[in-house]
Amino acid sequence: MFRLLGVLTLLMMLSAVPAHAHGAPTDPASRAFLCSPGQPTASSSPCRSAVQAGLPSKEWDNIRLPNVAGQDAARVPDGKLCSAGLAKYAGLDLPSAQWPVTKLKSTDFTYRATIPHQGSFRFYVTREGYSPARPLRWADLEQFLSVPTPPLVNGSYEFKVPLPKDRAGRHLIYTVWQNTDTPDTYYSCTDVEIAAPAKPTTQVAQPAPAAPPVQAVPPTQSSQPSQSVTPSTPKSSTPRPVPVASSAEQPPSSATRFGISAVVAALGGLAVLGGIMLWRKRIL
Numbered sequence: 001m002f003r004l005l006g007v008l009t010l011l012m013m014l015s016a017v018p019a020h021a022h023g024a025p026t027d028p029a030s031r032a033f034l035c036s037p038g039q040p041t042a043s044s045s046p047c048r049s050a051v052q053a054g055l056p057s058k059e060w061d062n063i064r065l066p067n068v069a070g071q072d073a074a075r076v077p078d079g080k081l082c083s084a085g086l087a088k089y090a091g092l093d094l095p096s097a098q099w100p101v102t103k104l105k106s107t108d109f110t111y112r113a114t115i116p117h118q119g120s121f122r123f124y125v126t127r128e129g130y131s132p133a134r135p136l137r138w139a140d141l142e143q144f145l146s147v148p149t150p151p152l153v154n155g156s157y158e159f160k161v162p163l164p165k166d167r168a169g170r171h172l173i174y175t176v177w178q179n180t181d182t183p184d185t186y187y188s189c190t191d192v193e194i195a196a197p198a199k200p201t202t203q204v205a206q207p208a209p210a211a212p213p214v215q216a217v218p219p220t221q222s223s224q225p226s227q228s229v230t231p232s233t234p235k236s237s238t239p240r241p242v243p244v245a246s247s248a249e250q251p252p253s254s255a256t257r258f259g260i261s262a263v264v265a266a267l268g269g270l271a272v273l274g275g276i277m278l279w280r281k282r283i284l
Helices: 002-016 045-052 087-093 254-283
Strands: 024-027 064-066 108-112 119-126 141-148 156-160 169-179 184-194
Touching: 024 184, 045 087, 119 156
Parallel strands: none
Antiparallel strands: 024 108, 064 184, 108 156, 119 141, 119 169, 169 184
């Protein structure tokens, strides 16, 4: 009897617990996660509207459909992609440019698994021209990455998600997690802002530094200031005196010739006078 009561009590407790499962993106975060209790973005206008429309904000990880088997577009209608067509999550489909946006800083993505499952992930991104103010359609999306059976790291699946290089600005990433150990498939919408790709830095050839202007050398000067060169064309008709090595190589000046003549004349006079005196002495 007591055993039966224990079993019935356990069943009642389990039935009172909401069906929590199983996973959703947390970095960058999905709309459902950003609207969950404790998140600062839960007070945003779209999140409040979604909660008023019946969003079970505590079940941010439970947007799932059974038995989809890869036929996503057939099971999830246009305009209801973020809710996967589930009425209680319809507030996530609200067209609005006010949805909280995550600025992407890297290609590292995290998908938290509250209950891990085996399965594969498919990533989609909106095409150019996307506007969050319009209902999301399958035609707005482009699949760019598929990851089969990633490993679980600290309760999360981690990915390197290189987005297409031609996307920039406001976009939406749509994540599909198709289980292989259960019949369920999970859907998530994540609003992101993609930075414009950095422009490649090209090495611009710098012009060679201009050579200093060559100053014209006057005809009377050499390009080397330490040396002097006899000008090929004198500036005037008056010749410059040229220093000589010795006086023997230079003809005597007028003054020198006059002095020599005077000396010679004096010597001649003395010779004549001496001759006259010797002649008189002989006579006497």
